[in-house]
Amino acid sequence: MMSKAATTKKLILNKSLELIYKNGYQSTSIDEIIATTNVTKGAFFYHFKSKEEMGLAIINEIFFPTVIDGLVHPLEKVDNIIDEIYKMLHSILFDHSAFNIAYGCPVVNLVEEMSPVSESFRKALSRLLLRVQQALVTALETAQRNGQIRKDVNCKRVATFILSGYCGVRNMGKLFGKESYSNFLREIKFYLNQLK
Amino acid sequence: MMSKAATTKKLILNKSLELIYKNGYQSTSIDEIIATTNVTKGAFFYHFKSKEEMGLAIINEIFFPTVIDGLVHPLEKVDNIIDEIYKMLHSILFDHSAFNIAYGCPVVNLVEEMSPVSESFRKALSRLLLRVQQALVTALETAQRNGQIRKDVNCKRVATFILSGYCGVRNMGKLFGKESYSNFLREIKFYLNQLK
DNA sequence: TTACAAACATACTATTTAGTATGTTGGCAG
DNA sequence: CTGCCAACATACTAAATAGTATGTTTGTAA
Known part of the structure; x- marks a missing residue:
């Protein structure tokens, strides 16, 4: 209670x-x-x-747990990483009812708006995104050791690329709606499969 | 004068x-x-x-001409589209001195901030981005007819994907700096080459 | 030159803003 | 029960905000 x-x-x-x-x-x-x-x-x-303290609390007390539970943990034990990453992207883009396409992603929005104007926000948000990126890298590296991904793939670069795509398509969606999401998903699927 | x-x-x-x-x-x-x-x-x-009229004037009188001259026209007559798109991304991310990594891209920022809260901004910005997307699609389709790109490639999807990546990496750069840009560029190069 | 509108300048207003000062209440340790 | 402090409530302030009212200047067409 x-x-x-x-x-x-x-x-x-x-x-x-x-x-x-x-x-x-x-x-x-x-x-x-x-x-x-x-x-x-x-x-x-x-x-x-202050208002800032509240903003930072949103990052640390809402964003962090949500992202850890919803993205980081699920990436930890999975056998088919490539498919799992695609599924996660699909699900986060389409299934989550808390999201509204016109408003994008709250985390991405806050990065856009606040990281250039407040160092405290930048630090808190970069810790968060770093955590996600690291989870992706670790998962990809595991898959690489298991032979699911080519040896010449640079996992960190791939992680950055996936994250960039996600952030960006949230932006495109604000202008063009769902179509952006499905277009993005199709191409990222193609890209991910080339890593095999 | x-x-x-x-x-x-x-x-x-x-x-x-x-x-x-x-x-x-x-x-x-x-x-x-x-x-x-x-x-x-x-x-x-x-x-x-009003302030809004000024904001819209920035889109129509600065963004539009700049984007048409800097992106749309250059895409019109080019023989090696794949390489050209990569070069353009590289140049816009690294060479343009008006940009500051910490601040991202002014157009992308405005999309993020204003398209959810103002229909006028959304319309103006979507016209702009649509123009860029259309230029990409046309260029890709030409390349496809010339056999430079596989027949099964969906040019509109590819255009959306490239634009998403660009928007997104501008976001990542705010948090992690240049490294995001170079990581992104390497992977998009790989992706683009797979279209051949 | 002069009339007159375009292009600017100054002073103001009503509202909104984050934050503060100074209260009051409710629960529970002693 | 009672004192006391966490947890709230109310009333305020100084600064910032978009916009307006009412000027003055300046170029230029007749």
């Missing part, structure tokens, strides 16, 4: 994330957050000493 | 773009723009009836 205070904090974080997902971090005001949560300003600033 | 008024307008647009590139559109205030340009508020609102 979660304490009342912890519940309030979670409520603030979740609603804030929702608003930030739709409007961006800098355009989401604390007044708007407290209005939609029915939490008072006093409560907000009791839990977070 | 440009009229004085046209010069002022250009000055506003160029400086605004600079500020938006660094801080984002919504976080760039008109007060900041007129401070750094030494243009008065009266002049600003004489040339643009």
Whole structure:
């Protein structure tokens, strides 16, 4: 059972994330957050000493666990990595109901918006993305040792490439919708199969 | 020779773009723009009836010509498309001195930030990106007719994939710097060569 | 030259912003 | 029970914000 205070904090974080997902971090005001949560300003600033602290809490307390559970762990024990990466991309692009194509991916959005203007955000987000990249690299290297991937493949480069594609297609989707996603998926599948 | 008024307008647009590139559109205030340009508020609102109109003018009067001249036209008459696309990506990522890795690409940034929150921006930006995509598709199709690309390649999908990769690596670069760019370039080269 | 509109300048406003100061309440250790 | 502090609530502030109202200047057509 979660304490009342912890519940309030979670409520603030979740609603804030929702608003930030739709409007961006800098355009989401604390007044708007407290209005939609029915939490008072006093409560907000009791839990977070500043807006920035709240933003960083979203990264560390929501993004991190979600990404670790949803991407990093699933990549750890899998026998057919190539197929699994494709499936994961497909599933994250199409199946996740929390996502809205028009709004893209909350993590990617925050990288875009905040990493150039705040070193704290950049560091927190780069830790997160590094974690995902590392998980991909490790998985690919294992597959390489098992002979599922050619020996001359540079796993780190492949990981960067996959991540880039994912970030980018979230952007394209904002303009052109689902079609971007399926086009991307078809080509990444082709690319991934060439690694075998 | 440009009229004085046209010069002022250009000055506003160029400086605004600079500020938006660094801080984002919504976080760039008109007060900041007129401070750094030494243009008065009266002049600003004489040339643009609102901040949004100025933002759209950046897309239509700066992005469009730049992209048409720098990407669309170069793609029109070229004999080795695969190599040319790679060279263009390399050059746009590494050679262009107006770009700063930490800030990404101004067009991509604006897509990320504004297309979810403003239909006018979304439309203007989607026209722009569609133009680039179409140029890629046409070039690829020509190459396909000339036998430089396999017949079973879906040119539109490839174009989407390349664009996605570009958008995405601009994002990755914000976190990890140049290394993302070179990693991306190596893999896209591999991908492109598989189309032959 | 002079009229007059285009091109700018200045001063203002209503709202929104993050953050603060100063309260009040509710639960539970002693 | 009671004192005390975590957990909230309310009222405020100074700065920033997009935009407006009302000017003045400047080029140029007649």
